[in-house]
Amino acid sequence: MPVLDDARALWRARALVAVMTRREIAARYAGAAGGIAWAYVQPLLTVAAYFLVFDVVFAMRLGENAPTHRAGAYLIVGSLPWMAFCDTLGRTMNSLLDAGSVLQKNALPPVLFVARSAFASSIVYAPLILLLAVAYIPAHHMSPALLALPVLLALQVLLCLTLGYLLAILAAALRDTVQIVGFLLSVGIFLSPVLFPLSLFPAAWRWVLWLNPMTPLLLGYQNVLLQGAWPSWASWAGAGAWWLVALALLAAAVRRSREQLVDWL
Secondary structure, three states: OOOHHHHHHHHHHHHHHHHHHHHHHHHHOOOOOOOHHHHHHHHHHHHHHHHHHHHHHHOOEEOOOOOOEEEHHHHHHHHHHHHHHHHHHHHHHHHHOOOOOHHHOOOOHHHHHHHHHHHHHHHHHHHHHEEEHHHHHHHHHHOOHHHHHHHHHHHHHHHHHHHHHHHHHHHHHOOHHHHHHHHHHHHHHHOOOOOHHHHHHHHHHHHHHHHOHHHHHHHHHHHHHHHHOOOOOOHHHHHHHHHHHHHHHHHEEEEEEEHHHHHHH
């Protein structure tokens, strides 16, 4: 099975992927005085602005059924995973296009370049999401449910890697994929529980939010960080279902593109 061959190739070349990941992170901020620090400063400033505007200035509060009453705290927990999702998909989707000249000259597995971009984004955002566990101690009181946080992060990385590889193949075959996915990511935040609790969305249309692959993971993060509770079975099942769907589509895409991918690039 081609997708299993890619998984084995990724594992065998894990040392090479680590080197490639470090180089990509360094290349993103080459020439900047702040260096890699900018990778962390930008999302931190964004969530700080949410807290200042919604919790301090406007003191906005959510409804009774929300995971927390503080609007800024709610936005921070949803926005960081969402930013990580968008950044990872955006970079992985373009990874094969950017590496086209290298792949045409070297018989390297394409998955290495997808993994490089996915892991580079994860190295930036995963520590920030884990830092929320410390920042939200007053909310979760160091609940044992925090043990679910690394699992949620691992599921998100796995989902992004799978979806990113699929989109990278589609982008190689059809360049319009980049514009279409960019648009979907820009509107996807409005079809997820990032800006508002699930309970505020019309009950008859809540199924639409589950068409967003990040919805189950976002609900899981909110359960853990805002309520100190274990993610619901719906969060685990939804995240698992989305990954299996993405994996099935990826397997089909890898099988059909194996002989033509380098030519498309």
